[in-house]
Amino acid sequence: MPVTATSSAVEAVYRIESARIIAGTARIVRDVGIAEEIAQDALVAALEQWPEDGVPDRPGAWLMATAKHRAIDLVRRRETYARKLAEAGRALEDVPSPEPADPDGIDDDLLRLIFTSCHPVLSTEARVALTLRLLGGLSTDEIARAFLVRESAVAQRIVRAKRTLGRAGVPFEVPSGPERSARLGPVLDVIYLIFNEGYAATAGDDLLRPALCEDALRLARLLAGLMDREPEVHGLAALLELQASRTRARTGADGTPLLLAEQNRGRWDQLLIRRGFAALERAHALGGAPGPYTLQAAIAACHARAVRYSDTDWPVIAALYGRLVGVAPSPVVELNRAVAVSMAEGPEAGLALTDALVGDPALSGYHLLPSVRGDLLERLGRGEEAHTAFVRAAELTRNARERELLLARAERVSR
Numbered sequence: 001m002p003v004t005a006t007s008s009a010v011e012a013v014y015r016i017e018s019a020r021i022i023a024g025t026a027r028i029v030r031d032v033g034i035a036e037e038i039a040q041d042a043l044v045a046a047l048e049q050w051p052e053d054g055v056p057d058r059p060g061a062w063l064m065a066t067a068k069h070r071a072i073d074l075v076r077r078r079e080t081y082a083r084k085l086a087e088a089g090r091a092l093e094d095v096p097s098p099e100p101a102d103p104d105g106i107d108d109d110l111l112r113l114i115f116t117s118c119h120p121v122l123s124t125e126a127r128v129a130l131t132l133r134l135l136g137g138l139s140t141d142e143i144a145r146a147f148l149v150r151e152s153a154v155a156q157r158i159v160r161a162k163r164t165l166g167r168a169g170v171p172f173e174v175p176s177g178p179e180r181s182a183r184l185g186p187v188l189d190v191i192y193l194i195f196n197e198g199y200a201a202t203a204g205d206d207l208l209r210p211a212l213c214e215d216a217l218r219l220a221r222l223l224a225g226l227m228d229r230e231p232e233v234h235g236l237a238a239l240l241e242l243q244a245s246r247t248r249a250r251t252g253a254d255g256t257p258l259l260l261a262e263q264n265r266g267r268w269d270q271l272l273i274r275r276g277f278a279a280l281e282r283a284h285a286l287g288g289a290p291g292p293y294t295l296q297a298a299i300a301a302c303h304a305r306a307v308r309y310s311d312t313d314w315p316v317i318a319a320l321y322g323r324l325v326g327v328a329p330s331p332v333v334e335l336n337r338a339v340a341v342s343m344a345e346g347p348e349a350g351l352a353l354t355d356a357l358v359g360d361p362a363l364s365g366y367h368l369l370p371s372v373r374g375d376l377l378e379r380l381g382r383g384e385e386a387h388t389a390f391v392r393a394a395e396l397t398r399n400a401r402e403r404e405l406l407l408a409r410a411e412r413v414s415r
Contacts, residue, residue, distance in 0.1 A: 006051045009059070014043045017060040018137040021067050023109035028071040030172050032116055032134060033162035038074070042067040110135075111174050111226045114219075118187040121168045126161040127190045133158055135222075136194075136215040184227075188236045188293060191219045195240050199247070200399075207257045207401045208247065217244055224279065234283035235294030241276030242300035245269040257405050261309045273304045292328035295320055314343035331360045332368075339372055347379040367396035371406060378413050387414040 014021075018039060026035035042063045056062040117131045132138045140158065144151040175183050198212025217240050224237040249267040251257055280301055283294045290298070299320045306312040321337035334357055342350020354373050363369045374389030390410035394403045 006055060007047060009055055010043065010046045010050055013059040014046070014063065015137045017063055019113065019135045020060070020110060021064050022134050023113040024064055025067045025071045026113060026116070026172050027109045028068065029074060031166060032113065032130075032172070033166065034074070035071070036134060036162075038070050039063075039067050041070055108174070108226075110222065112172050114187055114223065114226075115174050115183055116165065116170060116172055118183070118190050119165060119168075119170050120183065120186055121164055121170060122161050124190070124193070126157055126164070127186070128193060129154055129157045130161045131190055131219070132194065132215065135219055138215070142211075184230065184232070187223070188232060191216050191223070192236060192240075192293070194219070195243070199243060207251055207255065207399065210247065213240075213244055213247065216240060224282075229286065231283040231286040231288055232291040232293050234279045234286070235291055235297050238276045238279035238283060238297035239293050239300055241272045241279055242297060242304050245272035245276065245304065251401075255401060257401050260303070263309075265307065265309075268304070276304065277301060289327070290323070292324060295324045295327065299324075312343070314340055318344040331357055331362045332366070335363070335366075335369060335372060339375075342376055342379075347376045351376040351380065365396055367393045367402070367406075369393075370396065374406075374409065374413075378409075383413045386410075 021039045021042065022032065022035045025038050026032050029035055029038065045066055046059070046063060050056070050059075113134060114131070117134050118127045122130065129143055132143050133140070140155045141151050144154040174180065195213055195216030198209040198214075198216065200207065220233075220237040220240045224233050227233045245268050246263065248269065249258065249263040249265065276297065280294070280297045283290070283297070299317050302313050302317050302320070318337065318340040321333065321340050324333050325337055335354065338350045338353035338357070341353055351373070354369070354376060357363055357369060358373075370389040371393035374386045374393060377383075377386035377389055387410045390406050390413065394406035394410065397403050397406065
């Protein structure tokens with residue numbers, strides 16, 4: 001195999017296996033930063049050896065074994081150092097013994113890595129960057145491009161995150177009991193945040209960033225497999241499967257955003273819809289009151305069941321949003337409920353709910369508030385007011401595609 005082809009194979013395998021390799025190594029060295037460095041050392045070793053020796057039959061296992069051997073060597077060197085210090089009469093350094101490399105424990109390692117990357121000692125931005133780096137296998141440059149920030153800023157964010165975890169002495173473990181429940185929420189939130197940024201980009205020239213959606217969906221599926229008894233994990237997986245099913249239909253051939261009513265439902269991915277239904281059924285089967293992700297997945301399922309836009313069961317969706325307001329109240333959820341109510345009861349009812357949110361400071365820069373108002377005002381025949389609302393929404397969005405759509409709607413209602 002040519003060197004370039006071998007290098008591509010090495011990088012492809014590493015991209016797929018990096019999270020498992022880092023997780024398995026971190027279990028030994030108890031430090032995600034050092035684990036990542038060791039995993040990258042294994043990558044360099046593969047780049048040096050595979051072109052000469054050929055790609056091994058099980059390349060992922062080769063990388064894992066190489067990384068674990070280096071991790072164990074590192075821990076042994078630490079132990080030797082500590083022993084020599086003790087022999088010199090100094091205090092014995094408390095170094096944990098390396099655990100044997102147990103292939104059966106690898107899934108638990110991944111779970112530990114997820115919870116460590118999303119530890120509450122880190123800011124949300126740091127959790128996202130670290131999760132994409134360690135679990136998504138994205139490079140610093142890829143993360144920077146995805147979130148439209150400078151590569152140096154992402155690099156600093158990741159370095160600081162690793163340093164913070166080390167200084168705080170965050171254990172490489174999955175918390176148990178109430179702490180696990182408390183930490184699971186931020187883990188799910190980070191994965192959802194990553195998906196949302198891919199599904200409706202905050203800024204830039206494109207509405208979608210499919211790679212981010214795929215990474216988040218992969219993480220959600222992974223978590224659902226690892227935490228099979230947690231209903232909200234399946235709720236999140238269901239939500240992402242169902243939302244991802246509409247991806248191909250959300251834009252026209254030229255990238256123009258298409259509203260839900262305009263989408264060709266024949267382009268919705270039926271495999272993802274079936275996966276979403278199955279995950280939602282699993283969430284319900286586990287019992288308990290539905291959490292926010294399960295309720296949002298139920299709303300997405302209503303849309304998925306409607307063969308045509310006109311078949312949408314808006315009263316049920318409005319009722320689900322009412323329950324969502326109860327378990328996860330926020331101005332954004334209230335705004336979404338207003339849209340559903342407008343479809344179930346008429347635009348006047350929706351506008352009354354929307355206008356009640358106008359003075360909310362949390363929505364002062366949120367472009368979807370005037371966008372929804374513009375839509376409702378247009379449906380009520382109040383063209384001039386709708387024009388003003390759409391223009392205001394266009395001023396607030398940082399996404400070029402959304403701005404074009406909103407300005408087009410403003411122009412249309414003013415005719």
